[in-house]
Amino acid sequence: MRELRASVTASFERARLALGGHPALDPVRRSLDDQMAKLRAPMTVALVGRVSCGKSTLVNALLGGYQVPTGVNELTLNIAILRYGAVPGLTVHYDDGRPPERHDLHELEALVGRQAQDLKGISHLEVVADLDQLRSFDLVDTVGLDAHFGDESGKTLGFLGRTGADVRSSSLTHAARADAIVLAFARGLNLDDAALLADFRGLDIAGLGPLNALGVLNKVEMGWSADRPDPFQDADRVAARLMSAPGVRTTMLTILPVAGLMASAAGTCTETDFADLTELSRLDPGELAERVDRGEIFFEYADIDVPGDRRADLVRRFSEFGVVTACALIRDGADLPALRSELADRSRLTTLRGLLLDHFGRRADVIKTTGALGWLRTLRPVGLPVRAEVAYGRALGELSLMEARESVALEQLKVLRDGYEGRLGLSPEDLEESRRVLGEHGGVEVSGDVGDRVRYWSELAFHPGFDVVTRNAARVVRAAYTNLAQRGSRQ
Known part of the structure; x- marks a missing residue:
């Protein structure tokens, strides 16, 4: 993705230079600057x-x-x-x-x-x-x-x-x-x-x-x-x-x-919170859950060493579920860093x-690039002087070259979008495999001969029962597997 961003940004900069200083192209230049700012931004x-x-x-x-x-x-x-x-x-x-x-x-x-x-x-x-x-x-x-x-x-x-x-x-x-x-x-x-x-x-x-x-x-x-x-x-x-x-x-x-509350508490849990939760964790788990479940009555019990206002604060910030979960984690031996980490995990x-x-x-840079190219296709300046028209053509040429150079990433994005939006005729299993090999869900782990997957997707790419969109998607997936095979052979 860093390589894509650098390549796309360089192409936009060359396109801007190609526009020159023609006043008639000022609107194009400003729009191009806006697109470059979006590409550079987080x-x-x-x-x-x-x-x-x-x-x-x-x-x-x-x-x-x-x-x-x-x-x-x-x-x-x-x-x-x-x-x-x-x-x-x-x-x-x-x-x-x-x-x-x-x-x-x-x-x-x-x-x-x-x-x-x-x-x-x-x-x-x-x-x-x-x-x-x-x-x-x-x-x-x-x-x-x-x-x-x-x-x-x-x-x-x-x-x-x-x-x-x-x-x-x-x-x-x-x-x-x-x-x-x-x-x-x-x-x-x-x-x-x-x-x-x-x-x-x-x-x-x-x-x-x-x-x-x-x-x-x-x-x-x-x-x-x-x-x-x-x-x-x-x-x-x-x-x-x-x-x-x-x-x-x-x-x-x-x-x-x-x-959400337990997730937020994962980042705000202090040593004081940990000490109070540790004290609460000494209660029998079933008894603690029943007391916490009684609402404000939980803050009034006199036989708990943690003050009532502190119990109220913990429930407000962690939720009842968060308090009970935190106490169970401490009971299992979690220290403060481990508690924070586990609360983040268990809250999802x-x-x-x-x-x-x-x-x-x-995918952010690819999506931004796709948006920038979509913007490019909407530009239709008319009535330009001859020199401005020539400069505008050179700028378009630079961006068209970039689109061709980065065609792999842009094609993969299109396949993912078509798959998610139901335009591909692939089976659910093949659809999931296509997403993984194109980088979704942590990527694909290939066991055995990658060549088997290349041959399989080659068959799909020429399957007479598929439409053009699905066959093209299969070709993109095949190319991704071919790239994996080539990288493996170099290693």
């Missing part, structure tokens, strides 16, 4: 969902427990772009023509205290933080898809001069610019499957599909009780049912159940991060 991941689906908790979890600074809610109702930077800071972006304003993070309180007219017109906040997690991707925490907001949110919207429709539109706009989209559902919402999916079937985002979108069934911990100690069993069934609904498999890669935060970085991350 992958962007946007979280989209209802206000009550726990997006902020997911943000905190993905960022290792980092809390978005207090005051963001009051300024933008949670629309924030979080980026890596050695020097933390804040930039307020406006959509009413004002230039961006840069501030220190500690100035948020003063910003919130401004007059209402000063706060109107805010588009979003850009928060810079020195977090290792942000070295891999920028994270966009959108507001929500709710058409109507509660009383408090409604008051804030009125104060900012915005409507619920404005906020939904803004959320979709930021999501559409992202390389990957996480669609968050709330496990605890009392909605049927159709209602849960309704928000996402109406998303007006071009190109939304399994290569750039996945769903998260959040708040799995709300299904825990002493009688139902594994809430993931029910959540997995719900996720499978949602994925089987018409049109969902062409909209997102998967729907992954996640225990580790799986979510892996999907973002492996599935989306490895």
